[in-house]
Amino acid sequence: MNMHFDLAQTLPGGMPVPAPCSDASFCQRCEVRDRAICATLEEDERGALNRLGRRVTIAAGQTVMWEGDDATIVANVIDGTLKLSASTGDGREQIVGVVYPSDFIGRPFGRSTPHSVTALTDARLCLFTRGAFDGFAREHPELEHRLLQRTLDDLDRARSWMLLLGRKNAREKIATFLLDMSRRLAREGEAPLDRFDLPLSRQQIADVLGLTIETVSRQLTDLKRIGIIALPGRRMVEIRDRAALLDCSEAA
Amino acid sequence: MNMHFDLAQTLPGGMPVPAPCSDASFCQRCEVRDRAICATLEEDERGALNRLGRRVTIAAGQTVMWEGDDATIVANVIDGTLKLSASTGDGREQIVGVVYPSDFIGRPFGRSTPHSVTALTDARLCLFTRGAFDGFAREHPELEHRLLQRTLDDLDRARSWMLLLGRKNAREKIATFLLDMSRRLAREGEAPLDRFDLPLSRQQIADVLGLTIETVSRQLTDLKRIGIIALPGRRMVEIRDRAALLDCSEAA
DNA sequence: CGTTCATTTGAATATTATCAAGGGTAGTGG
């Protein structure tokens, strides 16, 4: 059961597609209005962009875009966590990014989507068709500038992750990952968390770090054994000795 | 012996800094004028940008920017090949990008440079101070758009390299690397080369692929032994069986 | 012709992956 946009765009997985939100109050009530790329738009311009977008709800596990597909949609993440992933012909997977509320997903100004986008939790998106978004962006340099800033940040992050993938050992990878999570899950500008719920399963952590699930499990157990972290629940992590964990991460 | 700009900007390594090229003909004769980000600017705007830039020559091995430094300069690559690299505290290095003529380097709109930039060959740059470039870019949406496109492409490339670093074995890494080189060294839009000179030493190849120099050497020797490639010289590679090499690369 | 540096090759070792069970937990239905 696929539903179709009136714009002849299709979303995989048969998720409910609400009517266009012609009501400008959508943006005024938007949870990420101060952080998403549309934050710098004037009130009336934001209204115009809003009329191009659609609020969409995604169930955990649903894939929004497939690697290699024509790039037909882009979106702001309003709520939830999603993964960006690439995979080899024989099914090995690498998670190349994890996105959170206010992040932007999809590939504007290009032909095909270079990686899959899959919801890790239930998620809500503010979805645009490529044609509509690209056109609007070209006419609004302020929006493109925000998008550029975000893309530059993403690139920095991707490249620093390349150092992890290419040159760090399992222990260092896990330590770096935990510290990164503790920072990213904290509220904007606040101190990193010492206790948090991982949004990822062990397998997904392995896919982020280029390891196997067994190695992830063993490394976490080891860090627990030596008292650097505690694991109060399947997905709960507590950093008990941040300095020691930083030592393990061996970052530059 | 460091030389200083009159704009109080410093370039490491004591490379010669020519006077500003107030002569607009610099751009008209520029080798990369049709491909660099300035390509879409109007003639007079390009002249204005030109007056902000300086032609700089870099010797092979020189580092133009250091990881973690304040981001004070950006540049177009006019000629030569440079590497972008990150490293761990104990000196392991990962090359996170290789740039060629017409590429853009540096981190606009940000505080610090996330990775080092080092010349692999002698190189010529069209160099701008951050303040001057950022200001000009903000006033020229067309330029920012080109920069956005380039950054999006770089991000795609970085992420597909993450799949290689995290999930491919040595054989696959080497095969993917050779195919990538044969494509990137071909002229824009032309068929991939079957024979080319590597711009990288064995150690640098290792740093790109997250391997050791010995593993790179062994894999190349093996590929030669089974007749998929030939190695006519230290740095020369000939692809003798592209289909087989593609098989080895196991890309999605 | 000798020196130097990059590369290749070899042998031993280390790290991580793979294969194979075994435990825990949550959710389901009796």
Next chain:
DNA sequence: CCACTACCCTTGATAATATTCAAATGAACG
């Protein structure tokens, strides 16, 4: 409320792959 079942995670033993250490080869340069 208590099995039962799935699924995820952990643990153990073994194997594969790449690294490390060491030495030899070879090309480039003065």
